[in-house]
Amino acid sequence: MTKKKLLPSKKDFPAEWYTTIIKLADLADYGPSKGSIIIKPYGYAIWENIQNAMNPIIKQKGVGNSYFPLLIPMSLLEKEASHIEGFSPELAVVTIAGNEKLEEPLVVRPTSETIMYNAYANWVQSWRDLPIMMNQWNNVVRWEKRTTPFLRTSEFLWQEGHTAHATLNEALETQKWAMDMYKNIYNNYFAIDGCIGNKSKAERFSGADETMTFEALMPSGKALQAATSHNLGQNFSKPFNISFQTKDGADEFAWQTSWGLSTRSIGGLILTHGDDDGLVLPPKLAPIQVVIVTVNMSDDEMRFANELKTILENGNITTEIDTRDDERFGFKLNKWEVKGIPIIYKIGAREVENKKVTAKARFNKEEREISIETSLNETTKWLDDIQTAMLANSSRNLAENTRTATNYDEFKSIISTHKGFVKVFWNDNSEIEEKIKKETTASSRCMIIDHHEKVGKDFLTGEPSSTEWIFAQSY
Amino acid sequence: MTKKKLLPSKKDFPAEWYTTIIKLADLADYGPSKGSIIIKPYGYAIWENIQNAMNPIIKQKGVGNSYFPLLIPMSLLEKEASHIEGFSPELAVVTIAGNEKLEEPLVVRPTSETIMYNAYANWVQSWRDLPIMMNQWNNVVRWEKRTTPFLRTSEFLWQEGHTAHATLNEALETQKWAMDMYKNIYNNYFAIDGCIGNKSKAERFSGADETMTFEALMPSGKALQAATSHNLGQNFSKPFNISFQTKDGADEFAWQTSWGLSTRSIGGLILTHGDDDGLVLPPKLAPIQVVIVTVNMSDDEMRFANELKTILENGNITTEIDTRDDERFGFKLNKWEVKGIPIIYKIGAREVENKKVTAKARFNKEEREISIETSLNETTKWLDDIQTAMLANSSRNLAENTRTATNYDEFKSIISTHKGFVKVFWNDNSEIEEKIKKETTASSRCMIIDHHEKVGKDFLTGEPSSTEWIFAQSY
Numbered sequence: 001m002t003k004k005k006l007l008p009s010k011k012d013f014p015a016e017w018y019t020t021i022i023k024l025a026d027l028a029d030y031g032p033s034k035g036s037i038i039i040k041p042y043g044y045a046i047w048e049n050i051q052n053a054m055n056p057i058i059k060q061k062g063v064g065n066s067y068f069p070l071l072i073p074m075s076l077l078e079k080e081a082s083h084i085e086g087f088s089p090e091l092a093v094v095t096i097a098g099n100e101k102l103e104e105p106l107v108v109r110p111t112s113e114t115i116m117y118n119a120y121a122n123w124v125q126s127w128r129d130l131p132i133m134m135n136q137w138n139n140v141v142r143w144e145k146r147t148t149p150f151l152r153t154s155e156f157l158w159q160e161g162h163t164a165h166a167t168l169n170e171a172l173e174t175q176k177w178a179m180d181m182y183k184n185i186y187n188n189y190f191a192i193d194g195c196i197g198n199k200s201k202a203e204r205f206s207g208a209d210e211t212m213t214f215e216a217l218m219p220s221g222k223a224l225q226a227a228t229s230h231n232l233g234q235n236f237s238k239p240f241n242i243s244f245q246t247k248d249g250a251d252e253f254a255w256q257t258s259w260g261l262s263t264r265s266i267g268g269l270i271l272t273h274g275d276d277d278g279l280v281l282p283p284k285l286a287p288i289q290v291v292i293v294t295v296n297m298s299d300d301e302m303r304f305a306n307e308l309k310t311i312l313e314n315g316n317i318t319t320e321i322d323t324r325d326d327e328r329f330g331f332k333l334n335k336w337e338v339k340g341i342p343i344i345y346k347i348g349a350r351e352v353e354n355k356k357v358t359a360k361a362r363f364n365k366e367e368r369e370i371s372i373e374t375s376l377n378e379t380t381k382w383l384d385d386i387q388t389a390m391l392a393n394s395s396r397n398l399a400e401n402t403r404t405a406t407n408y409d410e411f412k413s414i415i416s417t418h419k420g421f422v423k424v425f426w427n428d429n430s431e432i433e434e435k436i437k438k439e440t441t442a443s444s445r446c447m448i449i450d451h452h453e454k455v456g457k458d459f460l461t462g463e464p465s466s467t468e469w470i471f472a473q474s475y
Numbered sequence: 476m477t478k479k480k481l482l483p484s485k486k487d488f489p490a491e492w493y494t495t496i497i498k499l500a501d502l503a504d505y506g507p508s509k510g511s512i513i514i515k516p517y518g519y520a521i522w523e524n525i526q527n528a529m530n531p532i533i534k535q536k537g538v539g540n541s542y543f544p545l546l547i548p549m550s551l552l553e554k555e556a557s558h559i560e561g562f563s564p565e566l567a568v569v570t571i572a573g574n575e576k577l578e579e580p581l582v583v584r585p586t587s588e589t590i591m592y593n594a595y596a597n598w599v600q601s602w603r604d605l606p607i608m609m610n611q612w613n614n615v616v617r618w619e620k621r622t623t624p625f626l627r628t629s630e631f632l633w634q635e636g637h638t639a640h641a642t643l644n645e646a647l648e649t650q651k652w653a654m655d656m657y658k659n660i661y662n663n664y665f666a667i668d669g670c671i672g673n674k675s676k677a678e679r680f681s682g683a684d685e686t687m688t689f690e691a692l693m694p695s696g697k698a699l700q701a702a703t704s705h706n707l708g709q710n711f712s713k714p715f716n717i718s719f720q721t722k723d724g725a726d727e728f729a730w731q732t733s734w735g736l737s738t739r740s741i742g743g744l745i746l747t748h749g750d751d752d753g754l755v756l757p758p759k760l761a762p763i764q765v766v767i768v769t770v771n772m773s774d775d776e777m778r779f780a781n782e783l784k785t786i787l788e789n790g791n792i793t794t795e796i797d798t799r800d801d802e803r804f805g806f807k808l809n810k811w812e813v814k815g816i817p818i819i820y821k822i823g824a825r826e827v828e829n830k831k832v833t834a835k836a837r838f839n840k841e842e843r844e845i846s847i848e849t850s851l852n853e854t855t856k857w858l859d860d861i862q863t864a865m866l867a868n869s870s871r872n873l874a875e876n877t878r879t880a881t882n883y884d885e886f887k888s889i890i891s892t893h894k895g896f897v898k899v900f901w902n903d904n905s906e907i908e909e910k911i912k913k914e915t916t917a918s919s920r921c922m923i924i925d926h927h928e929k930v931g932k933d934f935l936t937g938e939p940s941s942t943e944w945i946f947a948q949s950y
Binding site for chain 2: 029031032033036037038039040041042044045047048064065066067068069070071072073076088089090091092093094095096097098099105106108115118119122123128134138139141143145155157326
């Protein structure tokens with residue numbers, strides 16, 4: 001495999017690099033219908049690792065996994081006006097079932113607010129029935145015009161959490177809890193740093209009072225909206241009639257949140273860490289953490305490889321030995337490099353004799369000699385260090401490519417020369433945002449939440465502003 | 476909660492008992508569209524336990540989890556004639572997407588043979604690319620006329636495994652491996668015994684050369700087709716052109732299998748073990764294995780409860796303390812009984828003083844005193860014993876209700892008086908099977924595989940037959 005020829009340069013041909021790496025690393029392939037992908041086992045194993053990281057946190061919070069129907073009666077979807085307005089252009093609609101034309105069309109869920117809240121209304125009578133907190137790991141369909149594997153596909157996998165509370169405060173606390181979880185997962189599993197904040201009115205979820213977002217900055221200088229959590233207020237509970245009797249006997253509508261993270265995150269993972277030699281996976285999400293490759297597959301080499309595998313696996317390091325007999329040593333090394341395996345152990349006659357391996361980290365190409373006695377401790381420590389260093393890299397990219405603009409000229413200059421995040425004082429205005437988008441292709445990504453109380457001038461109007469925003473081009 | 480009034484008798488009102496228990500135990504609720512259900516967290520947690528039991532076995536075999544698109548172009552589905560003929564009456568069809576009429580309708584997958592094998596064809600060139608072995612945990616839609624929660628729903632969750640091999644033998648080995656896995660899971664997790672065998676021509680999967688099935692006998696005397704694995708021969712590989720170059724350089728089509736187990740299995744679980752007091756869950760699939768209920772929720776009681784919870788959880792027993800302050804002790808006991816919790820620990824003042832609990836098994840209502848020192852060992856052992864005893868119960872029901880008929884009169888008499896499994900010598904004939912079905916509502920369930928070589932007489936024609944079959948009414 002002459003991967004150097006197969007894989008275009010990440011910097012010079014970012015789009016080609018991205019789609020090629022997905023094929024070469026065997027993460028996914030294209031499906032037969034528009035904008036659909038097939039997630040192959042190596043890609044799906046990353047998704048399973050994401051699920052395994054998130055599920056304990058979700059359950060610890062008291063949110064139960066559940067499953068609601070895929071097909072939503074059109075009338076349910078239409079109950080909340082801005083929700084249907086937002087999703088209407090992207091719907092896939094079932095009109096025939098069991099060889100008969102349906103009286104009411106069924107929409108393939110683009111998201112499950114409406115079908116879930118219709119049920120919540122039946123389950124809630126008193127404040128004692130609240131909160132209701134459910135999550136789903138499922139598939140949704142949004143008929144997007146332009147698609148890219150993982151980043152934007154006509155169907156994707158995600159989790160969608162949906163809660164109903166007796167008070168606005170409890171809903172806000174839950175919205176924030178979800179965003180903290182996403183930050184934790186992105187930082188500590190994806191090794192991706194980013195900015196948390198609120199969306200502008202124009203970028204908000206259709207039906208939300210407020211949308212929080214985790215915006216990651218990709219090496220290309222474009223932002224990726226990586227996960228969102230919404231304060232839905234009573235926007236859904238009113239039309240769906242999720243009402244309850246309070247402790248005092250009054251009638252009130254529930255306060256709600258929804259929050260989601262999708263397979264788009266795998267796109268962010270590829271973009272953030274991949275290089276001209278292929279994928280680079282952070283150890284905590286890598287389906288295989290260590291691959292052992294032998295030079296000749298001799299009995300001695302394979303025996304040593306198996307010894308090491310047992311040691312590493314007993315220490316909970318996922319390990320695989322390459323046992324293919326139709327590929328050469330160099331080919332194998334390339335193959336696993338393209339697949340982004342965090343550490344490769346190489347074993348030849350010399351290594352067998354010395355009871356050592358030559359090990360190489362995918363992330364920074366560092367090589368080490370590791371003896372069998374210390375292999376578990378050293379490798380565990382090394383994987384941890386790689387995980388930490390990868391996040392540090394992402395944080396450095398974020399810091400180095402977040403620039404401040406005080407007026408529109410500076411803003412445009414930064415966007416056209418550097419891209420990246422541009423930090424500005426701005427008073428949210430949808431018309432103005434539309435204009436900026438047209439002129440610069442950049443849009444607001446989020447209003448910074450941990451903004452220190454200070455006042456500046458709106459970068460466009462010069463008027464006083466106390467809200468700082470991140471703008472960027474985005475995927 | 477006066478559950479005795481709420482829950483109808485299992486024996487006298489089996490259908491009402493079944494649907495009521497699902498509501499009372501909070502397993503599921505009805506969805507808004509025809510035949511759809513909402514799987515609530517308590518029901519979904521059972522499904523997660525099933526997944527956790529099966530995934531390691533599936534991965535150990537080298538089968539990778541993956542995800543293929545939900546929507547299948549109609550032309551793909553039509554490529555294998557008997558496949559589309561079988562599924563055509565049950566299809567849900569998307570005709571509109573993104574506000575436009577689609578040129579080609581997209582079918583919501585009823586099963587994924589066609590979309591997967593279309594991809595397999597692209598991935599296979601040489602014998603070195605085989606086997607391909609992938610599994611999906613996903614949702615499928617089949618627009619059924621008559622539906623019942625879990626047992627037959629318009630949408631259900633399942634796993635579908637799909638393999639392609641270089642030889643028929645390898646495919647047959649895989650088909651058998653899958654059925655062994657299902658038997659293992661049903662016996663050792665569901666505590667459900669059953670009969671393994673091949674389906675008759677009439678009952679075979681649309682597109683299969685042979686279908687193996689695990690048929691469980693429910694207490695009602697009706698059979699439940701609990702999981703199937705199919706030898707697809709080259710029926711799909713030919714129209715989809717999954718061809719490969721053999722070691723000798725010849726061109727050949729791949730040999731294929733598919734196999735699945737669905738949320739229908741939860742229906743079987745309810746039917747098999749539930750009683751007039753509610754659900755009874757085998758410990759290995761119970762979302763909570765031990766619930767601790769205190770009489771007064773006093774500080775002492777709660778402290779003792781927490782001590783016990785820590786001990787049990789450290790021993791990997793999933794444990795929950797009932798902390799609701801708005802329900803009485805007796806109400807709580809009933810609530811957990813209906814939900815089928817394997818063991819309930821009861822704690823009052825006396826128990827606190829003696830550092831003992833009064834424990835009760837849901838399965839046979841046995842009560843024991845358990846001291847805190849031995850609680851982990853005793854409870855672990857007891858849960859194991861319950862699991863074993865529940866399977867023994869199912870095996871006994873199977874043995875006691877499998878009867879032999881040598882002619883059609885005996886057959887009809889057994890079906891009308893006892894129901895259950897009827898064992899007969901029979902030469903598979905679809906016309907005759909159709910006639911039997913009309914006259915008795917019973918159909919062939921499977922041809923017994925571990926049949927000892929002997930020859931009998933076809934129970935209808937009297938002709939010599941060397942194949943023994945199980946007939947029964949079924950869900």
